[in-house]
Amino acid sequence: MKVKTNRSDLLLQIFAYVFIGFIGFVCFYPLLMTLSVSFSSEKMIAMKGYSAIPQGFTLNTYIYIFGNSGKEILRSYGVTIFVTAVGTLLALTITSMLAFSVSIKDMKYRNVISFICNFTIIFGAGLIPWYFMCVNYYGLKDNIVGLIVPSMFSVWNMFLLRTYFKAISQSLYEAARIDGANYFQIYARIAMPLSKTPLLTVGLMYALQYWNDWWNALMFVDNKKLWPLQYLLYNVLSNVNAVKSGRLPAGAAANIPLPSETVKMAVTIITIGPIIFAYPFVQKYFVSGVMTGAVKE
């Protein structure tokens, strides 16, 4: 009996290792493939197709991209970085102020404010009225503000932060109140410094959202100069010719074979590059954010 139990446990354990390893591989394989194709030569890809091992290793694709559409890509990088930095900062400020306020029990109408927030999750006007107001009245068409402001406040993130703020002992605040501090000072000098990790978590969530955003660009931006990276990639994809649009200097064209499959994948890598680099350091904050958000209270 004892032996049998142990054997079934062992089998289960082996299965767990294999299953999880398999899922991990499946989740990661497409990225590996993209990376390897971006370092492959176009000829080899045309002959042998995509694979997870670079074929005919070369940097030509990257040289080609930065040689021919480097300006476009660098400008899009600039747009994305600007939008991400400014957007995250503003979003974090707005969200944390509201989250702090509704975490204070002394505030009588905090439930009213929570309801005003919740209602927007339950019922919305839909895409068209939103778009109509943004374009006709708020002037967000072809305006970099249109890439930032519409995503500046997330009710989910607000409630996530509130959960963290609620965990701070209110007696700390009371002591500060007695010393004559007002609530903004308490927010700035006590609540925020005590919530560095939660703020980092929510800040990273906003940053990821801004970095990955192409929806706002699809809605508002026609002017190529304001394209964020993701939207540039979207356009490269839906129209590969966006990159090969004949802006080739006569000399360079002779040496470098015209890529297209590899260009797509290289632009993808360029787009997610910073995420890949930051991933090992930021992953744990997201994990804790997901867990806290899910458990709630």
Add this chain to the structure above:
Amino acid sequence: MSKKNASSQPKKYGVIHELKKNRILYLMCIPGLFFLLLFSYIPLAGIWMAFTDYNVVDGIFGSPFVGLKHLKYFFFGTGMGPKSIYNTLFLNVWGIILGLIFPISIAVFFNEIQGKMYKKFTQSMMFFPYFLSWVVVGTLVYGLFATDVGVMNRVITFFGGEKIRWYADGKYWKPILIIANVWKWSGYNSIIYLGAMTGFDGSLYEAAEVDGANKLQRIIHLTLPMLKPTAVVLTLMSIGRIFFGDFGMVYGIIGNNPVIGDSVAVIDTYVYSCMRSLGFSYSTAVGLFQSIMGLILVTLANAAAKKINDGEGLF
């Protein structure tokens, strides 16, 4: 309600008094509330367009009133209306089913793994897709399904099959989208279940072990029942949004491919494409249908959650 209570009390405890006393807290709420006013509450007025034939000259409230004409057209006038509803529900129902099976099995088996490094490594890989935008996922899908160079066709021809022209036939794309969705979210959702598992009572497991239950029995009789509340809440949340398609997923992977676009059009992408072709009023009406279904289902789901979880709603 609170207003009524306040006015029946002496004036110094009324609304004004409260707003004055905590004015700094209320001031701190203003930017957030102003955002919601601009992007959630003011657009509600635009819903009126759904009942008119909007034209620029007459504006939202001056355009001729046509009642339910647009909603009728959505249901009966064109095949695309019902089709987009069907597609949305189809993708979401599969998303819910696979969204239970995969994350829960990942969490359960992940928990059985002892090696810390192995755990860290595999979790990093499984969580990674969450960090990618749908546009990036679109390029990855392309790499797998491109006709001449894609990995899938290479595997098929390796085994002696014929190349499939994936991007020329709509019938393949619902399953592909469903798989892409599971692929992107399973790691994320498994973390939610793992989070729930950290709260489990370890002594229950020890007791079961003493009683001779093996690991599989412990999973079936302890872990899974204890994960049920989390699973129910997550499922109810998805049901509340079952009439909302994932615009980013469909548009990021399919783009505006005219050949396969229709066969995977969800309500959200349909609204977007109608905005240009059939005008603001019609697409507002379609969006309104979606919002109303959302309101009903979220309310029902919340009530159900309260009933199941002893008064604790979804939000």
